[in-house]
Amino acid sequence: MTALTTPAEFAHSLLGLEGTTAVVTGASQGIGLAIAETLAAAGADVIGVSYDMVDGPSEVRTAVEATGRTFTPLRCDFSVREQVTALAADLAARKVDILVNNGGTIRRTPAAFHTDEDFDYVVDVNLRAAFILSREVGRTMLERGSGKIVNTASMLSFQGGINVPGYTSSKSAIAGLTKALANEWAAGGVNVNAVAPGYVATANTHDLRQDPERSKAILDRIPAGQWAQPSDIAGAVLFLCSPAASYVHGAILPVDGGWLAR
Template identity: 40%
Template sequence: MSTFNRQSFDLTGKVALITGGASGLGQNYAIALSLYGADIFVVSRQQTGWETTRQKVEANGHQIAFLQQDITEEGCAPRIIQQVIDRFGHLDILVNNAGMQRRDDVLAFKDADWQRVIDVNLNALYYLSHAAAQVMVPQGHGKIINIGSMQSYRAGKYIFPYTASKHAVLGLTKAYADALAPYHIQVNGLAPGYIKTDMTVALQQDPVRGPEIKAHIPSGDWGVPDELMGPMVFLASAASDYVTGVMLPVDGGYLLR
């Protein structure tokens, strides 16, 4: 007899840690998870968006806490996880959302830019996942959701560390899914397509690339942030308990072409 019901998506009593969860798409993830019942812990390097995010999460009837922290600081991952435990008592969902990009010509690319992007997009994600696993394994459940990209699958001839890091996030998602599955912990990812956000306005308005990208999307247009919220809730909830090691593209079919 099936145990699937409306409560399969319910996150009541769950605690979600979201890196970069107060701005951009991260804020949408915080709102979505709180709408379905989760309390939220946001860690971000700056306080941008904190008050707006607080208001939106509390309007959903749930608690939110913030920590200002550069997640690339050596040794910080266990401390971040401990602060979540100290504040809420447990950790059920980790959303590795924080990311950055550096762009340059192949011959001019700077070593410092390579290192910074890899540190944020890959190393910090790994260390936080490792620290979260230390508490999720003993409790016998958990969800780790890594944010990938179209560059988890495609090349990027001006964004070398970003492409490398997002390919690596896909691989690490699979490796951690395999390792943690015996402990009833699911590790999956979301790969947003071309989404209309403040950060992509310049690309949307680019007279060459803007129309090229739009024409490449079978659905006919760029996505909007709300379209990532349902997939996030699915991957964070019991509805996805038999799904692990998957990077789910939310791209309007962009990767089909």
Template identity: 40%
Template sequence: MGHPLFDIGGRTALVTGASRGIGLALARGLREAGCTVVLNGRDRDRLDEAAARLGDDVRTAAFDVTDGASVEAGIADVEERIGPLDILVNNAGMQLRAPLLEFADADWHRVLDTNLTGAFLVGRAAARRMTERGHGKIVNICSLQSEVVRPGIAPYAAAKGALKMLTKGMCAEWGPLGVQVNGLGPGYIETELTRPLVEDEEFGAWVRGRTPAGRWGRTEDLVGGVLFLASPAADFVGGQILYVDGGMTSVL
């Protein structure tokens, strides 16, 4: 038997951007821990496909995290159809790489809208209900780039750095109402989206050399952190970012 502090069986969890990569892995981990899991994404077909891969009891909610009206309707629908949300994982995100001098206005707004505004909109909609009930867990998926940055991804780092502070702000306002809000900061993780970087020999070698763990992260490396932050074990943890980066932020 696992320790009761980590027992989240029977809770309802929504994971945004969950049709692939990190979101899908976190959703799988929550399901294995006994949660009723709801996958969110914009593409209904891809969502259904992802849900089928996880198991026939996995639910879906298609809505656009960057659209306030869509988010409000989506969260209301989830609570009505599936039940009150106990856990929210704000994972939806995107990356666009270009030198800052050439970064297009529209691309800047896309990066900010998806990585930052989406977490605000979904977090607010979920927290309105969680705070009324007096309990809930929100985990915002931040990044190694909430702390440090490389050339070419300044807007992403700006969004993820702001998400770190939004996490602390949510903690300040919703903590007194029984909702714990924390962040998880993945380092370099091997996913479909980072595959070109993994396969780039020079970059891959740089990551391995720069990481005390000596390897790229795997999506399953992130599951334990989310299970901890979503569980009663983290009832007195608020506004923290747990970096799961193989030690990269700690060394020069």
């Protein structure tokens, strides 16, 4: 920090994203919506992608445009390889500075009854789509010598979980993919990292939060004593997308209220 730079200006220079374009998958709700809004507030124009994204008014469009940034909606079913490939080609033709692979899904079934179809569906959405998008967009970042890719991992990138073998497998693989890409691309100016959310108050955890016994057991394990909000995850993503994280490569950043520390 120079003598002519105020602390506020210095902080903004570290976290500001002015002049960038960020792609956020799974952007129509929950964590993805919070990420899109937060990156826009930091100065990024946002391309939001979801299987149910609409061209007209939407909650995420309203949130992004309220910050003064532009919003571009794209629709993609991440379980369909052809749609993911087409999306990747579309994005590779644009100048994408930030790619947040947040789109994901979960199927809850005991492992002894977890079908091939459920396993394949979860892995396709959570892992294969993230790899294809990272590969195609990452290639253009390497050509320019700069870029940020942030994947959404999970606590179950570190633990086994119960009744979610497909989800745990995919999120463990996301952690490995993050490290593998970081090893190859760090020297080319591309940061590849991941956030690992804990229990977040979203639609995916609604049933858990409505179950008094299960919810109490979860909260008793979390040192912070509360469920995360989507904005908690978005703040960590902003850090990893920002100049402040320019020397962070291959990190899997838990945002879990201390769950993994227990």
